[in-house]
Amino acid sequence: MSQVESKTVNSDAVNYELIETPSANKVAVLWMQNPPVNALSKSVRVGLIKHLNAAIADESVQVIVISSKQSLFSGGADISEFSGGDLEPNLPAVLDVIENSPKPVVAVLNGPAFGGGLEVALSCHYRLTFASNKVGLPEVNLGILPGAGGTQRLPRLAGVQQALDMIVSGRPVAADKLPGVFDVVVDSPETLLTSALAFCEKVIADGSKVRKTCDVKIDVSSAPKELFAQYRQGLATKARGFFAPERCIQAVEASVELPFAQGLIREGELFMECMRSKEARAQQHFFFAERAASHVKDFDKETPVRDIKQVGIIGAGTMGGGIAMNFANAGIPVIMLELKQDALDKGLALIRKNYENSAKKGKLTAQQVEDRMGLLTGSTEYAALCNVDLVIEAVFEKMSVKQEVFKALDAVCKPGAILASNTSTLDIDEIGEATKRPEDVIGLHFFSPANVMKLLEVVKTSKTSPEVIKTTMKMAKKINKVAVLVGVCFGFVGNRMIEGYGREANRMMLEGGTPEHIDKVIYDFGLPMGPFTMGDMAGQDIGAFVRESRREFIKHDPSYCILADKLVEQGRVGLKVGKGVYLYEAGSRKPIPDPSVLELAKQVAADLGVAQRDISDQEIIERIIFPMINEGALILEEGIAAKSSDIDVIYVYGYGFPVYRGGPMQYADEIGLKTVYDAMCKYRDELGEHGKNWFEPAPLLKKLAEQGKRFSDL
Ligand code: 3HC
Numbered sequence: 053m054s055q056v057e058s059k060t061v062n063s064d065a066v067n068y069e070l071i072e073t074p075s076a077n078k079v080a081v082l083w084m085q086n087p088p089v090n091a092l093s094k095s096v097r098v099g100l101i102k103h104l105n106a107a108i109a110d111e112s113v114q115v116i117v118i119s120s121k122q123s124l125f126s127g128g129a130d131i132s133e134f135s136g137g138d139l140e141p142n143l144p145a146v147l148d149v150i151e152n153s154p155k156p157v158v159a160v161l162n163g164p165a166f167g168g169g170l171e172v173a174l175s176c177h178y179r180l181t182f183a184s185n186k187v188g189l190p191e192v193n194l195g196i197l198p199g200a201g202g203t204q205r206l207p208r209l210a211g212v213q214q215a216l217d218m219i220v221s222g223r224p225v226a227a228d229k230l231p232g233v234f235d236v237v238v239d240s241p242e243t244l245l246t247s248a249l250a251f252c253e254k255v256i257a258d259g260s261k262v263r264k265t266c267d268v269k270i271d272v273s274s275a276p277k278e279l280f281a282q283y284r285q286g287l288a289t290k291a292r293g294f295f296a297p298e299r300c301i302q303a304v305e306a307s308v309e310l311p312f313a314q315g316l317i318r319e320g321e322l323f324m325e326c327m328r329s330k331e332a333r334a335q336q337h338f339f340f341a342e343r344a345a346s347h348v349k350d351f352d353k354e355t356p357v358r359d360i361k362q363v364g365i366i367g368a369g370t371m372g373g374g375i376a377m378n379f380a381n382a383g384i385p386v387i388m389l390e391l392k393q394d395a396l397d398k399g400l401a402l403i404r405k406n407y408e409n410s411a412k413k414g415k416l417t418a419q420q421v422e423d424r425m426g427l428l429t430g431s432t433e434y435a436a437l438c439n440v441d442l443v444i445e446a447v448f449e450k451m452s453v454k455q456e457v458f459k460a461l462d463a464v465c466k467p468g469a470i471l472a473s474n475t476s477t478l479d480i481d482e483i484g485e486a487t488k489r490p491e492d493v494i495g496l497h498f499f500s501p502a503n504v505m506k507l508l509e510v511v512k513t514s515k516t517s518p519e520v521i522k523t524t525m526k527m528a529k530k531i532n533k534v535a536v537l538v539g540v541c542f543g544f545v546g547n548r549m550i551e552g553y554g555r556e557a558n559r560m561m562l563e564g565g566t567p568e569h570i571d572k573v574i575y576d577f578g579l580p581m582g583p584f585t586m587g588d589m590a591g592q593d594i595g596a597f598v599r600e601s602r603r604e605f606i607k608h609d610p611s612y613c614i615l616a617d618k619l620v621e622q623g624r625v626g627l628k629v630g631k632g633v634y635l636y637e638a639g640s641r642k643p644i645p646d647p648s649v650l651e652l653a654k655q656v657a658a659d660l661g662v663a664q665r666d667i668s669d670q671e672i673i674e675r676i677i678f679p680m681i682n683e684g685a686l687i688l689e690e691g692i693a694a695k696s697s698d699i700d701v702i703y704v705y706g707y708g709f710p711v712y713r714g715g716p717m718q719y720a721d722e723i724g725l726k727t728v729y730d731a732m733c734k735y736r737d738e739l740g741e742h743g744k745n746w747f748e749p750a751p752l753l754k755k756l757a758e759q760g761k762r763f764s765d766l
């Protein structure tokens with residue numbers, strides 16, 4: 053619209069521009085400008101109402117346009133305002149002014165529109181955008197539903213089924229897949245403004261008609277009762293534990309069953325129900341936690357970032373292969389190093405098989421498979437790594453082996469190359485001592501399967517430079533990982549906190565709990581599977597291997613995972629051999645309870661003098677989850693994690709902790725730290741030696757509980 057005459061008036065977050073078109077018509081354009089995502093904060097809402105009223109009052113204005121010059125049309129309501137304050141005018145009030153404007157209001161979506169942003173567009177009389185532009189109603193991911201008419205207007209424009217899909221899944225959709233929503237969809241964003249102006253001229257020529265979405269009749273026959281019943285059924289497992297999805301369905305149902313005005317009231321009631329839920333608090337906490345993970349004090353804007361153009365990976369085993377795929381997927385060449393050619397060939401062949409499986413599922417084209425494989429080369433010579441910018445070591449978990457590798461890397465890698473280890477437990481400071489450049493050494497702890505799991509623990513040593521930390525955290529984003537910065541200790545944050553989880557599950561089996569009961573309670577709590585199913589799937593021998601390396605730490609407790617150790621001694625190492633804590637039929641992953649395991653528990657308990665009894669659901673949750681939280685408190689006290697929300701991000705992305713609980717630390721904040729502290733004291737005092745050994749509350753937990761504070765207050 054720059055080629056025409058214009059007059060601009062600035063408001064805080066909405067810029068008002070009066071444009072005279074070539075046919076001497078006047079169009080008022082309201083440019084929303086509230087970086088970084090054009091959230092519809094109070095200043096934007098005030099600005100929109102002020103300028104809408106001005107445009108309506110100005111007799112020369114014939115059409116009003118709402119658009120933005122930012123990269124997004126709008127990221128929706130300002131989530132940081134959800135905690136309260138003076139929020140007038142609210143978003144529905146703004147949309148009322150738009151929809152009831154006597155002059156046509158045209159939304160020109162120059163970029164993505166989410167949540168309230170799309171709701172603004174839906175309340176306009178006309179909508180224009182470009183084909184690939186993404187729009188969506190992702191409120192469900194924040195534990196709420198679209199609360200500014202989205203559940204009533206989208207079904208009227210997109211159809212009930214499409215609206216249901218978008219609102220319940222929260223997934224964005226490209227504009228060209230929404231013909232009912234957009235009046236004009238141009239091919240590219242470059243031509244959008246010219247087309248918008250031509251469209252405004254046409255609206256004026258046609259008599260400047262307003263066309264309210266609320267007046268559109270829903271085709272009720274397209275939304276029979278069964279549609280909603282089927283939808284609920286299909287969603288049952290996926291939405292397990294979440295509060296908002298069912299309310300989203302009810303709101304869309306209301307759009308079919310009620311007149312618009314009543315539908316809006318119903319939407320408002322359901323919105324408030326969601327907003328007051330603990331799930332919404334948790335999911336909104338997690339939204340900010342994920343973003344806060346990248347805000348670290350270890351570097352600032354001035355800290356330089358190194359270029360990562362080529363990567364070396366040592367070890368083409370389970371982890372090395374998965375890690376390599378992340379870089380190839382991002383278009384970064386990788387050189388893989390193995391001791392022997394056959395191990396290298398095996399590793400590369402496995403990567404190819406993984407890609408080909410993705411291609412079979414239609415996720416990649418044959419060409420993409422070749423392109424990615426083309427970025428992967430192999431070598432058995434360290435000299436091949438002389439030019440790489442980053443090396444990630446993923447060899448056997450043994451200090452002497454790792455140090456040998458790092459010594460060799462130090463000798464061949466160019467100055468400035470970052471030397472990283474994927475160790476899960478070893479002291480990375482000690483690994484760095486094998487080099488003459490400990491400031492370039494860092495831990496990059498990927499989770500298995502490394503090409504799938506989103507989490508990356510970035511482990512700084514006492515010597516890692518800010519530049520190396522910043523470079524690796526930025527690199528994580530490039531390979532589509534969520535990076536959380538942590539410090540060195542055994543198991544870092546995630547694996548250190550999980551220790552109590554397996555330990556208490558095993559101990560409760562000794563005390564009379566059944567594996568299927570314990571697993572069910574933890575599954576119902578929201579984890580993807582219970583501790584015994586998980587142990588069998590990962591291999592009970594892996595757990596035994598880790599325990600072996602921790603003998604010093606656990607030797608004072610003769611009952612420590614004793615049942616798991618005995619099962620491993622009997623060769624019952626889990627799913628891979630058809631028997632572990634459970635039995636498995638050939639080719640099946642379904643755990644079958646085995647009475648002989650309970651018999652073994654009874655015997656061992658008698659030998660150790662442990663009394664068997666019934667264990668309640670509540671005790672199972674408290675004894676499995678609270679020690680994790682307690683360890684989290686120690687981790688915060690020691691500065692291994694900088695903030696409690698970082699721990700939550702690690703647990704949701706690395707261990708499947710339910711996002712509707714926000715992570716273990718948010719869960720503790722929600723139920724109250726005094727509840728956690730009191731339960732820790734109770735088990736310490738009631739479980740004899742076991743209690744004394746493992747349930748001493750962390751000093752930080754005690755302090756915060758006494759002060760009535762939360763981890764998030766730190
Ligand atoms: N409100 C407040 N702050 C927001 C925000 C929002 N809607 N969306 C993003 N932000 C903040 C982030 O916290 C981050 O802050 P930081 O720099 O201090 O960490 C900053 O904006 C940039 O965000 P991202 O790093 O996520 O930026 P990206 O460019 O990667 O992604 C985005 C942009 C796709 C818009 C993404 O931010 C996003 O998904 N935002 C949330 C969208 C959403 O859920 N909208 C619905 C809101 S609820 C609603 O509209 C209710 C209504 O129905 C009444």
Ligand code: NAI
Nearest residue numbers: 367368369370371372390391395446447448449475476500
């Ligand atoms: P793996 O046994 O599957 O692979 C290790 C590979 O390293 C083998 O192919 C081996 O031939 C190769 N190798 C050994 N010594 C070497 C050397 N000196 N030079 C070159 N190659 C060498 O092991 P995995 O599971 O991939 O683990 C690797 C590392 O990743 C370990 O430190 C482990 O603790 C860590 N890790 C493992 C996770 C898992 O779930 N498997 C998760 C996170 C970290």
